[in-house]
Amino acid sequence: MRPVSRRDLGVLATGLAVAxxxxxxxxxxxxxxLRWWLPVPLGVLAVAEWMGARTLRARLAALRDRRPPAERGSAPPVRPVEPMLVARAAVLAQASAYVGAAFVGIWLGVLAHVAPAVSRLQAASGDTVTGVVGVVCAAALVGAALWLESVCRIPPSASDDEPPAAARG
Structure with missing residues (x-):
């Protein structure tokens, strides 16, 4: 699985903003x-992914730092992390990054029309507030998703620096 391309997210957001x-x-x-609470579920998802990333990062760090039982003494045992949980979190993170980028573009497109019309149209002021809340919530979702994806990456091991046996000789 390859990491999400920041360029792809930017192109998606820009294209949808124009459309x-x-x-x-x-x-x-x-x-x-447009009611102000319409984009709030994106913010709720962003908070959930941020909390999941924080928890997963702490559990993975504890597993990496785990010492042999003889040295551990009375330290509490570390609950193992299932590899499928990490894989599912990575897929969720990638999907959320694209959804968040799409909604950033959507709300920016709305803002591009309603923000300049605030002085002319009465409805534009409320829609501008909704657009700003939407951009903030969607951008928070993209940020949380990218962080969760980075937490799910496997750190390189020492053997990754060595070429495979077939390539050496």
Whole structure:
């Protein structure tokens, strides 16, 4: 599995921002009112992924630092981390990064139309608040997802620096 490309996330967000700006520009009068709480689930998911990354990082660090039982003494045992849990978390992180980038683009596209219209349109002020909350929540989701993905990476071992036996000779 390859890490998420930051460039791909940027292209996705930019492309959707332009597309949504065009759609909102053409049909803003017929769109329903955007409530401020619409993007909040993205923020909740961002907090959940941040907490999961923090917990997983602590458990993996404890496993890496674990000493042999004779040296450990009365230290509490470390609960092992299942490899499939880490793999599933990595897949969740990658999917969340793309979803977050998509919503960053969507909310930026909305903001690109409504923010300049605040002085002209009464509804634009509420929609601007929703757009700002949306961009913040979606960006938080991207950040939490990228951090969770980095926590799930396997650190290089000393044997990774050596070429395989077939390549040596």
């Amino acid at each position: 949504v700006w065009l759609v909102v520009r053409a049909s803003y009068g017929s769109l329903p009112e």
